[in-house]
Amino acid sequence: MPNKQTICQDIRDMLNSGQLRAGMKIPSHRELSRKYCVAIATVTRAINELKSEGVVESVRGVGTTIAVPDPAAVPPERPDVALLNAGNDSNNHILTYAVNEIFIGSPWKVVNYNACANLKWYANFLRECHNCAHAGMILPVISPNVFAYTPDMLPPPNSKVVLLGGELPGCNFDVVRSNPFGEGLLIGDYLVSRAFRSVLYITPSPEGEQPESETLRGLALVLNRNQLAFDSTRIRRYRDEYSYGATPDPIRAAVEFTVALAEREPMPDVIVAGHDWVAIGVIRALRQCGFRVPEDVSVISAEKGCGHELNFVTQKLTTFDNLYYHQARVAAELLMERLKGDDSPIQHHQIHGMMIPGETSR
Structure with a gap:
């Protein structure tokens, strides 16, 4: 059930989002009481708390408004x-x-x-x-x-x-x-020029996430136009649980996922990884499973974001440079x-x- 903290937080959120601005009047105590289905006394306690924080102020003949900051008090x-x-x-x-x-x-x-x-x-x-x-x-x-x-x-x-x-x-x-759509078109052109027959796309991003979904749209457009099948069945997604935290490791999840993938289904001619760290994980996993890169499976990255240092831990990666x-x-x-x-x-x-x-x- 709503309480005074719910009312306080909602007003703070509206102020932070720009829905409420300095000098704007907020609803009356009675209106807030009806909206939140609480007693007027609860609304009064919430408004008093916001007053003590300097968020709202009472203006004679107007009611309660969002406080106008004192310029001298602004950091x-x-x-x-x-x-x-x-x-x-x-x-x-x-x-x-x-x-x-x-x-x-x-x-x-x-x-x-x-x-x-x-x-x-x-x-x-x-x-x-x-x-x-x-x-x-x-x-x-x-x-x-x-x-x-x-x-x-x-x-x-x-x-x-x-x-x-x-x-x-x-x-x-x-x-x-x-330009993610253009990126997909150029990656597709590259794959077609190399005469690959089968493609698999591996990414930690969920379905529909922007801007990667635009990259996939451009990639599919080129590949399908050139009779190289590519749709949602050619995309593999995994959950990345290691890239952030006390000991971040952006490669580990890609390695674990690709090892499991290689054990249950045949590998394609080429794997397109969502970005460089994924590509490095894919390469490590393929080697661990006995595949040679690029002789058995080619690997490219759809996004260069890791700098040149990765070339020291693997072969020079084929990648799409986003020109950061x-x-x-x-x-x-x-x-x-x-x-x-x-x-x-x-x-x-x-x-x-x-x-x-x-x-x-x-």
């Missing part, structure tokens, strides 16, 4: 530009280098915050930024399969933020991302313009990548 804006990366640090140096190239010599210092796959730290950092914003932020977005952004983590509506890779729920910020360096540069250019006062409509940019042939595909 000062931090003078730095935050580059926040939630995952492992394999491509962190690429993003940092690209952003620093744009901001060098500017009034804003770029500070890199790397969560190193610690999602609890990442969530707490976002909550801190929500209450005391940086001058600007470049924020690579985590898949909803892995992380849920709650209203108290989202940047305030007027923040100078550029998102990399995806959008945030309820937010309207500039976005820079790859260029994405980060575009994001930095956008953010610089916003910081200089550009208030033009929100922009969405797509960067077209390219196939990088390697030693894991025949």
Whole structure:
């Protein structure tokens, strides 16, 4: 049954999401009592708690409104530009280098915050930024399969933020991302050019997740047009339980899944992995099961996101390069313009990548 905390949290959530703004009147005690099916005394206790927090205030002749912040009490804006990366640090140096190239010599210092796959730290950092914003932020977005952004983590509506890779729920910020449909077309062209007869796609992402579903749509379009069967029966999905946490390991789940897969069904000519870490896990599993790469099974990655260091633990990987360096540069250019006062409509940019042939595909 709803209680005063339910009422308090709902009002905080509406304030954080922008549904309520400073100076707006909230429903009367009687209306809230009917809405939540609680006594008016319960509503009164909830409103008093919000008053003590400075969330609402009573205005004579108006009622209870969302409090207008005292400018002197608002924490000062931090003078730095935050580059926040939630995952492992394999491509962190690429993003940092690209952003620093744009901001060098500017009034804003770029500070890199790397969560190193610690999602609890990442969530707490976002909550801190929500209450005391940086001058600007470049924020690579985590898949909803892995992380849920709650209203108290989202940047305030007027923040100078550029998102990399995806959008945030309820937010309207500039976005820079790859072109996933075009990526699928180019991967399909590569597979057709190599005359592969059978394809299997392995990914930890759930069905329908964006942007990967667009990659799969483009891939299917090219393959089916060239009489190379590819539909949902050629996709294998697994749950990744190891990539985040105290000892993150983005390869382990792919190894375990592919070993089990190889034991129960024949392997295709080529396996397309959702991204580099999956591809490395697939290769390790195939070798463990006695397959040779690429002689018996070719392996390619649908997304290059791990940097060059993986070439030291396996053959040079055949991969689709999403050009993260260029994405980060575009994001930095956008953010610089916003910081200089550009208030033009929100922009969405797509960067077209390219196939990088390697030693894991025949």
